[in-house]
Amino acid sequence: MKNDCHYHPLEPAKWVCGECLIHYCSGCMPDADPRRQHGLCPHCGRTLRYLGAATEAEPFWQRLSAFFRYPFHRDPLMVVAFCTLVPVFLGQGILGWITYVVLALVLFKYTYAVIRHTAEGHMKPPPVNAAWSGDGFAIGIQQMVVFIAMVLLVGFAMAVLGPIPGLVVGALVVLALPASIMVLAMENSVFSALNPLNLTALITAIGWPYFLLYGFLVLMTMASGAAQDFAVSHLDPVIAQPLTGFLNSTYMLILFHMLGYLLFQYQQELGFASDYQDDDTQADPQRDRSRRIDADIDMNLKEGNYDRVAGILEESLKRDPANPNRLEQLYRLALARNDRQSLARHHSKLLRWMVALRRHREMKALLTLLRQQDPDFQVADPELAVASADLLFLQHEPKPALQLLRDFHKRFPDSDQIAPAYLLVARILANGFEQWDKAGSFLRFAAKHTSDPVLTETINHYLERGRRQEPLKAPRASFAPRHE
Structure with a gap:
């Protein structure tokens, strides 16, 4: 279920307090740490649950153009070019076939890195070294095992149950294939990727958008197959071979990016939380403290806790007496409440602020109010x-x-x-x-x-x-x- 911020109804919620049952947006929680998924409720002080970008991720069908642009960034293009062109120069010998298998594993490793990278909130492709460095090459072998197991299951169903039941099983296997890829990417387990309970739970959690995605994937598979068939039938093999390899590799990148985004979009239903990562910058702690005060002021104003707001401002001014933002907030609050005692108590700080910023209208109004309260002021x-x-x-x-x-x-x-x-x-x-x-x-x-x-x-x-x-x-x- 998507939730909006309790205090800013037009903003998606990023945090929720299980005790207060209040949802907060990023503006309400500037001092929380999305990377560590840690934040404390401003009301009760308990640890908040992080919702990530689940409430603001746009539906995947509104990002189709971004999916098709994805393989044409520098890093995926380098991977695709290497995996496509190297086999062309090695020919059809034993070395060529061994290289082809290794490069297929490399491509699988990179595409699964794409799923995880996207599910974690990165809308830009992973770096090219994700295809080569570290472990993770076993994922390609695991995927091949999954494919073989599915083929054997369909063959067994046709041999034992007959052609029509076998076709039904085959259709269900093909329908569950995207879910199996997503489970394998997140679990790194062949058993989990073949477990019908896991696949059913994932499809049920996503709901009807899963079937919409499946329809897109079928159309894309048909289009990619037709393009590759045309290249093989009408072009010279010297051109057709790298072209079909390029089309197949880019199709896989688009497919796996879409699957990763589906995980990202439905993270709340699937029980994890992640946020957009590519534009994150390290926050300045002093700026966060100031924004925490602004958020507390905003929330208390919306709840009508004006005495609490005044207390927050006075505490802040004890630490930073010349802060122009706090002084203006104090002045506006006192005017709105007709709190002349507060204006008189802080008049020196307010006048210095007005002198520094040349706020003569506010100064005249302040002096008028102070003299109405005390003619000899x-x-x-x-x-x-x-x-x-x-x-x-x-x-x-x-x-x-x-x-x-x-x-x-x-x-x-x-x-x-x-x-x-x-x-x-x-x-x-x-x-x-x-x-x-x-x-x-x-x-x-x-x-x-x-x-x-x-x-x-x-x-x-x-x-x-x-x-x-x-x-x-x-x-x-x-x-x-x-x-x-």
């Missing part, structure tokens, strides 16, 4: 107050900027930000409200609270412009050498 950090006021002023919000700097010298009598604060107040009064006299008073007050020559020069420049009632703009940069 002021920012407790002098540098943050100046930076916030500067952002608001630059974004044409002079009134809230002035509010941030009200009585600055009384609130922070020992701060080195007094001069920059009142320089900004003067600019707001002059440029925003054309109050030149008040602007001049603040400039002279700022001059008394700084010994910085650059700041003093800027203040004098502003005083001169204020006397002429010109907007207070910074002096133009000059690269000319100064004369002492």
Whole structure:
């Protein structure tokens, strides 16, 4: 049975908790390990069961073009070319026949590697060394034993039961042949591949799509046979022999890839789990931790556990106080809940985030909410107050900027930000409200609270412009050498 994610109904489930009976997609379980098929339920902490790609694998009949392209990748083409061309040059002698048998075993080994590779979630062919390296050559002999046993069974049925019952047995054997190949690929056992109970169980688990696949295979076998017969009948043997070998080898690769994909598609019914492997990359642990938090927030929001979401965000901000994503999530959650106490408690972090990202609209809204709760609210950090006021002023919000700097010298009598604060107040009064006299008073007050020559020069420049009632703009940069 195919299941969708409990929290994201449009996404296929990849994990299920046997205790909570909740299905999760990959987005809900970013910290789970599909390779080791290990993950813990976010709710109860128990080990999840991995579903693999069973819920998202598209039906095999929608991938026919991909099946026919499969043999024409580099690695299978190399195997096919070698197994096809070498016998041509060796002739029909004893050496040629021995080589032919060895290459047939090599081809069988590679095609069975294709089944396993595909069933494990690899939609790209296995490397060429899968045909040569390691063990596994016995699989070709095992397959030949299976074929011989099936032929003997049909012959025995015809001799003992008669022609018609024998034909019925032969039809059933041919129908079970794809299932036998799949069982042999997964079990590596001749007995398992010939056991009627195993074959019946596999066919029953897959259901009607097995018979649809069987129909495709019959059509492909007829087409391949007709093409090979045409080549033998109408072409020179020098061309016909390698061409028929090529057609036979590519047909086998297509057939075994389709069988492997059928195992992959119906993995849940067959009792194993695998996922698409070709595009997997090693996950960054830090990124996974962040995604785990995002997933927990998303799930708790969907369940209405807003207090839990707030707790997750506050814990995260203890570890990373300047994380912009968490700060924005905290701000949005507090706004949605009208949680002004949370906004007041975290206002310093939120304002720093807004200053860093130039979020002046959010800043104005936050300050408005905080002053509705506490009319006397002021920012407790002098540098943050100046930076916030500067952002608001630059974004044409002079009134809230002035509010941030009200009585600055009384609130922070020992701060080195007094001069920059009142320089900004003067600019707001002059440029925003054309109050030149008040602007001049603040400039002279700022001059008394700084010994910085650059700041003093800027203040004098502003005083001169204020006397002429010109907007207070910074002096133009000059690269000319100064004369002492």
